[in-house]
Amino acid sequence: MNRPDQRVLPLVVRIERATPPERTDALEAAALAVLTLLTDGRSTGGEWAEAVQAWETIGIRKVVRRARGAEWRRVQELPGITVTVRSAEVRVHPPIPLDAWPKELSRLQVSGTDLPDSAPPDPPGPDAAVLWLNPALGMSAGKAMAQAGHAAQLAWWGTDEHARARWVAEGLPVAVRAADPRRWAALVDSGLPVVRDAGFTEVEPGSRTVVADAPWLRAGGHRPAAWGPLRNPAN
Numbered sequence: 001m002n003r004p005d006q007r008v009l010p011l012v013v014r015i016e017r018a019t020p021p022e023r024t025d026a027l028e029a030a031a032l033a034v035l036t037l038l039t040d041g042r043s044t045g046g047e048w049a050e051a052v053q054a055w056e057t058i059g060i061r062k063v064v065r066r067a068r069g070a071e072w073r074r075v076q077e078l079p080g081i082t083v084t085v086r087s088a089e090v091r092v093h094p095p096i097p098l099d100a101w102p103k104e105l106s107r108l109q110v111s112g113t114d115l116p117d118s119a120p121p122d123p124p125g126p127d128a129a130v131l132w133l134n135p136a137l138g139m140s141a142g143k144a145m146a147q148a149g150h151a152a153q154l155a156w157w158g159t160d161e162h163a164r165a166r167w168v169a170e171g172l173p174v175a176v177r178a179a180d181p182r183r184w185a186a187l188v189d190s191g192l193p194v195v196r197d198a199g200f201t202e203v204e205p206g207s208r209t210v211v212a213d214a215p216w217l218r219a220g221g222h223r224p225a226a227w228g229p230l231r232n233p234a235n
Helices: 023-039 049-058 069-076 141-157 161-169 181-188
Strands: 007-014 062-067 081-085 088-092 129-133 174-178 194-196 208-213
Touching: 007 023, 007 049, 007 069, 007 141, 023 081, 023 088, 023 141, 023 174, 062 069, 062 141, 069 088, 129 141, 129 181, 141 174, 141 194, 141 208, 181 208
Parallel strands: 007 062, 129 174
Antiparallel strands: 007 088, 081 088, 129 208, 194 208
8 A cells, every 4th residue: 555655766767679788787777776866965965865764764666667769858857867887877866756747757768668678788897786586487678787886775774884984985886697496496595685575566465585695795784663664573
């Protein structure tokens, strides 16, 4: 059930007919876009801070929509940040009330974000936080982008100040990969941040969709209580 004060974080992926992005690039761009918004001065103490704080307190719901051509150009005129990762461009906007989408965003389609990879992605870099996808869940690229964004946010919350400073200085490197079944089984029991989906679309409520892994996260960290992907499905 939607709360009257519910906010959502809009993410828009650019998908041109002739040049759609690679799936992994889009997922990593979504994750980096969320991290970039969370660390932007407008979010930490500026004009977006109140909206971000309200959104984080109630829940961290994200919705991914697609745009091309003139739609994409109109999206650029709204407050937000565009992040590019190789073939993918994703624009993140500050959180908005669930029932008050700007018309430039509300007109965009949610479906049609089922992107492939033309080749297996390279191994993650040694300094990247790795967001491991549940291999048992068949998620569209749009759904997986939102889940990667959740996992990136949990990773940020679970990172202490010293590690945060180093991560930011390195450019917030983040990788998204599908785990094999054996790795996934070990990850979900490791104590690392796990996204539990609220079940609004595609997967069952409480499904574990992504685990965030990084050396600094294995030492533990802050886990704020919230709705959506942080909610205990037993409650």
